């Protein structure tokens with residue numbers, strides 16, 4: 018049994034195209050999902066149960082079900098529910114955005130909660146108006162605290178985006194599988210695909226670790 | 239919305255879903271056993287003083303943590319038979335793939351808690367004359383297990399959800415049963431909703447129970 | 461930490477000594493007037509049980525007492541950080557805090573509150589802002605002071621406290637003593653009429669205590685009215701114009717420092733002072 022990794026080079030362009038699709042989809046869902054997550058994170062600390070309970074239900078459902086099931090649901094059921102066809106890419110973006118929204122809302126919520134009571138006391142003692150307290154003290158600290166975890170949420174989404182291949186979107190995984198099937202060279206092709214994902218995700222996780230210890234050091238003052 | 243719901247088609251096929259669920263649970267439990275045991279071993283290797291051992295075990299962990307689970311599963315199903323020239327039944331293969339994935343994540347959880355087991359505890363155990371094996375079994379393992387339990391449970395539930403991916407390589411788990419039922423009955427909404435609900439209820443209930451137990455038995459003093 | 465007292469501090473001790481008890485009672489309206497203050501946490505924990513205290517302008521009140529006796533709670537109430545169950549507080553002759561008996565709500569006059577500054581045990585600097593921005597945030601946002609003048613004032617204040625080199629640093633690059641001095645400067649930026657200090661040196665390493673106490677003594681020389689909670693006997697003796705021993709949610713003893721610290725009338729005070737300050 019011999020392996021010929023050079024064969025993968027013949028499909029360099031196709032794989033890069035797939036990677037490009039993966040990255041685009043990841044970025045779109047990261048941006049939309051983080052915005053949604055921020056709003057939901059705030060909603061989860063709201064006073065009114067009419068805001069808090071639905072927000073919590075949304076988060077629990079999306080964290081409590083497999084992403085692949087969510088994806089299938091939006092592909093096969095959403096068109097029936099709303100009664101019109103929707104493009105694959107739209108269904109995919111909706112599903113992953115909602116998933117990202119659910120996990121980032123937890124990040125935002127935890128970072129809001131991590132701000133100590135003493136910080137609020139200090140604001141009161143300085144007579145800061147409520148708006149100033151939120152804009153200049155609470156949010157900057159919460160966002161700083163959330164940043165490393167958000168980055169790690171992005172890495173998760175980057176990995177989960179490979180599921181889009183299962184519903185036929187031509188991302189890196191999909192193209193890799195196609196090449197692997199057509200060339201009957203799964204070992205070479207799939208290993209390279211895995212390495213590409215690794216080459217992107219691994220450095221990011223290192224950045225997260227570094228970044229996190231710096232943020233924690235700064236906020237521990 | 240003019241879709242007429244028909245949950246009867248799902249209800250009349252509950253046995254199909256239950257068969258699938260049993261496979262899912264089998265995969266989950268077996269993968270968790272693998273992950274809990276091997277994870278601790280790998281965690282010890284990553285704290286080893288022998289450089290190549292440390293690097294290789296860390297590489298193993300990082301590789302599984304930094305690639306999509308679906309890539310890992312498909313890689314195992316296509317490549318292991320070629321590489322090792324063996325035939326392995328698909329459920330065992332699923333257990334191996336999911337179990338190794340969980341091993342990596344659990345190893346990371348164990349490692350973090352091993353490192354936070356107080357240095358004094360180690361010194362004390364040396365002073366008490368424990369050998370390295372006894373120290374590992376009686377001091378490090380119980381401490382690491384206790385400290386990392388919440389993360390281990392979260393990871394375990396994560397594997398329950400990830401197990402749905404093996405449906406894509408034709409293992410007949412809950413997700414697979416749902417997919418085929420949806421096609422057979424032309425009732426995707428009812429079927430996928432029911433499948434999602436089953437995954438959700440199990441994950442949610444287990445998570446809530448564990449959280450409750452954790453709060454209950456949390457030592458109140460520092 | 462009471463044994464080593466740097467020379468300059470001893471000098472300020474002499475200066476303060478001559479001023480002790482200076483404000484003539486009855487001439488001016490009390491600066492703070494606490495009446496029948498009751499405060500608990502939840503239905504079962506009663507902390508302050510009917511406290512009444514008058515504080516004259518220019519007084520420096522040191523509050524001592526056993527841990528859990530309600531000293532922090534008293535200061536937090538004075539700062540307007542807590543709801544109260546019963547009683548009222550007037551500040552500079554104006555109503556400040558009032559417990560309405562019916563609605564179980566506390567009304568706190570936030571305009572009056574702005575005249576009071578507080579420094580906490582754990583330096584509560586804003587970690588995401590540099591020292592200068594920590595100082596100018598409140599003046600710019602509360603009083604609408606323009607940034608240039610606030611910055612100039614802040615730099616002058618930092619220079620006075622020996623921190624001019626740290627203006628652009630972030631709090632996590634400062635020592636505990638430096639952080640606490642910045643916290644004092646931050647409160648002073650608002651020109652408070654009363655300063656509250658709650659065990660501001662208890663989280664510090666012993667060698668850093670003196671630098672913080674020196675800054676507070678500086679303020680005392682300028683007749684800043686203050687309420688100080690401390691366990692540092694030497695500091696209490698030097699700074700106080702009046703000492704209150706507070707235990708079990710009530711004032712047990714109240715008088716000039718020589719009396720309360722030197723020859724207490726109450727048995728409980730004497731016991732506490734002997735135990736905590738190791739006298740005799």
Ligand SMILES: Nc1ncnc2c1ncn2[C@@H]1O[C@H](COP(=O)(O)OP(=O)(O)O)[C@@H](O)[C@H]1O
Pocket residue numbers: 501505507525526527528529530531532533534
């Ligand atoms: N936020 C709170 N919730 C409940 N109990 C509190 C709270 N803060 C203080 N206490 C209780 O009130 C009592 C007085 O506390 P405190 O004012 O901090 O005392 P001191 O500063 O004199 O040590 C203590 O028994 C403490 O446990």
Ligand SMILES: [Mg+2]
Pocket residue numbers: 531532533659
């Ligand atoms: Mg206290």
